Amino acid sequence: xxxxxxxxxxxxxxxxxSILTSAIVGYAIIFWLSIETGSAETLAIAAMxxxxxxxxxxxxxxxxxxxxxxxxxxILSDSFIALATLILVILFYFGQVEVWQIYVLAAARSVxxxxxxxxxxxxxxxxxxxxxxxxxxxxxxxxxxVSAIAGPAIGALLITxxxxxxVLMFDIFGALFAIGALLxxxxxxxxxxxxxxxxxxxxxxxxxxHEIYVQRGLFLLFISSVISTFVIMPIAVLFPLMTLxxxxxxxxxxxxxxxxxxxxxxxxxxxxxxxxxNLNKALLINYMYMVFGLTFFLSGxxxxxxxxxxxxxxxxxxxxxxxxxxxxxxxxxxxxxxxxLGRVFSTYSSLTMFPAMIGLLATGFxxxxxxxxxxxxxxxxxxxxxxxxxxxIPSIRKTGE
Numbered sequence: 001x002x003x004x005x006x007x008x009x010x011x012x013x014x015x016x017x018s019i020l021t022s023a024i025v026g027y028a029i030i031f032w033l034s035i036e037t038g039s040a041e042t043l044a045i046a047a048m049x050x051x052x053x054x055x056x057x058x059x060x061x062x063x064x065x066x067x068x069x070x071x072x073x074x075i076l077s078d079s080f081i082a083l084a085t086l087i088l089v090i091l092f093y094f095g096q097v098e099v100w101q102i103y104v105l106a107a108a109r110s111v112x113x114x115x116x117x118x119x120x121x122x123x124x125x126x127x128x129x130x131x132x133x134x135x136x137x138x139x140x141x142x143x144x145x146v147s148a149i150a151g152p153a154i155g156a157l158l159i160t161x162x163x164x165x166x167v168l169m170f171d172i173f174g175a176l177f178a179i180g181a182l183l184x185x186x187x188x189x190x191x192x193x194x195x196x197x198x199x200x201x202x203x204x205x206x207x208x209x210h211e212i213y214v215q216r217g218l219f220l221l222f223i224s225s226v227i228s229t230f231v232i233m234p235i236a237v238l239f240p241l242m243t244l245x246x247x248x249x250x251x252x253x254x255x256x257x258x259x260x261x262x263x264x265x266x267x268x269x270x271x272x273x274x275x276x277x278n279l280n281k282a283l284l285i286n287y288m289y290m291v292f293g294l295t296f297f298l299s300g301x302x303x304x305x306x307x308x309x310x311x312x313x314x315x316x317x318x319x320x321x322x323x324x325x326x327x328x329x330x331x332x333x334x335x336x337x338x339x340x341l342g343r344v345f346s347t348y349s350s351l352t353m354f355p356a357m358i359g360l361l362a363t364g365f366x367x368x369x370x371x372x373x374x375x376x377x378x379x380x381x382x383x384x385x386x387x388x389x390x391x392x393i394p395s396i397r398k399t400g401e
Contacts, residue, residue, distance in 0.1 A: 004128045007185045008136070014181025016143050018078065021174025023151025025085070027258060028159045028167045029102065031152075031251055034240045042099060043240065047233070049103040053110040054117075055353030058346040061114045065342030070119040071187040075179050077116035082175035084108035085168055093165035117349060122341035125333045126188045133333050134281070137326035138272025145265030145322060152258030156251050190339040209347060211340050217399025218335055221282060222348060224386050225328065228289060229352040235296065235379045239314075242299075242372050247307040260311045264318020271319075272326040281327040282396050288324035289387030292317045297380025300373045335399070 033042055065073060088105045091097040128136055158167045213219050243249040243257050295317040299310055336344045370378075390396050 004132075007127055007187075010181045010185045012139065012143060014178035015140075016146065018174040018178035019143055020147040020150060021170040023147035024155045024158065025168055025171040027152040027155035027255075028164065029106075030240060031156055031159055031254065032164060033099070033102070034244065034254070035251070037099065043238075046103060046106060049106040050110050051353045053107050054114040055350045057111060057114040058118070058350035058353070060346075062118050062343035062346030065115065065119045065122055065346065066190070066339060070123045070189055070342070071182060071185075073115050073119040074187075075182050077112040077119070078175045078179050078182075081109050081112035081116075082172045084112070085171045085175075089165045089168045089172070092163065092168060097164075114346070114349075118342045118345040121329060121333070121345045122190075122338070123187050125338050125341065126190060130334060134272060134326060134330040137330040137333075138269045138322075140329075141269030141272065141322040141326050142266055143269075145262045145267075145269050145318070147262070149259050149262030149266060151262070152255040156255040160251075190341075207340065207343070211336055211344060212347070215335055215399065217282065217393075217395040217397075218331070220390070220393060220396050221285065221328070221331075221399065222351060224289070224390050225348075226351050228383055228386050231379045231382045232296075235375055238372055238375065242310075242376070243307075246372050247304060247310060249307060253307065256311060257314050260315040261318040264315035264320075265322040266318075267315075268319040268322025269326065272323055279327075280397065281331045282399050283391070284327045285324055285331075286387045286390045286396070288320040288327070289383050289390065291320035292324070293380045293383030293385075293387060295320070295380070296376050296383065300376030300378075300380065302373075331399070 029046075030043070033046060084105050087108075088097070088102070091101055124136060125133060155167070158170075212222060239257060240254050243254045247253065295313040299313050302309055332344060332348070333341065
């Protein structure tokens, strides 16, 4: 860990470019689908295609992340994602693209992410001191937020200036840059204590689940996160349609919403990553449930001419989301044995994505039958209840001390 700052400088540089270009392409595809189809169901299916492989494979990929060389896993994952994007580039270039092909390629990219995410998160505690993990998580959130700010603006601009095939090339260049950065650093792997056991996937999955279950406070935080994600995910997919249909906006307004969300994330990441503090992470997580629950609730109450307040509430939600994610990730990294972190992070990803996809199946029903505004209100109330309820559980408060 003597040169951990240098190592992270290279990793962060690569990740910034890679995440930014992925955000540009991701938002460009969302805008393209919104404009071409105007369908909530299409956006929901696209989101499910991007989540389903990662959620299913996440139950197994953590085992291999903990077994194999984590640096090599990240490099191969980035390469696979770049290849999937290249296929989509070719389809757009020859005018052969169809919506179902976007679903398939989104699923392929999700496969790469199923390996990359747990490998990256599980490597961090082996590179940096424990006292710096929360700040590092905050800086990682800042990187994502910069991408969330610039991604929609650049994505909206590029799809008006260029063919989608050229826009998608940005993602390939970003992946190659990230691979180059990883090649320049050393990322250690944890000491593997097998106790003479023969490798067995299902036994190792069970060990990862047990590592979560035995820490009651952390286990309950996992459950609350799953419930929260279940109600948030379908609403998050409806953000573009809320802007289009409820507030009567267009591509520019959709971009503004995403930019302010990213700006909020940047502010939240800065608070966590730059300011020195010694906070109870579990309490911080619960406070953030209440904050972004309140932003969803108030958003649903806004009239059709209240777009400016929707933007403000979205920015506040971005702040709370960034602080929540930073606190949750660093808490896991501190509490879990590094040799099992790959399994724990991939399991956590799967546990949150499965119920989210169930919620996504109901997106069309929510938009057409319940209504966009009422859906936001319900989502807000549920998250407020999660935050208040979790605050009353002693084991959750204790796990963050």
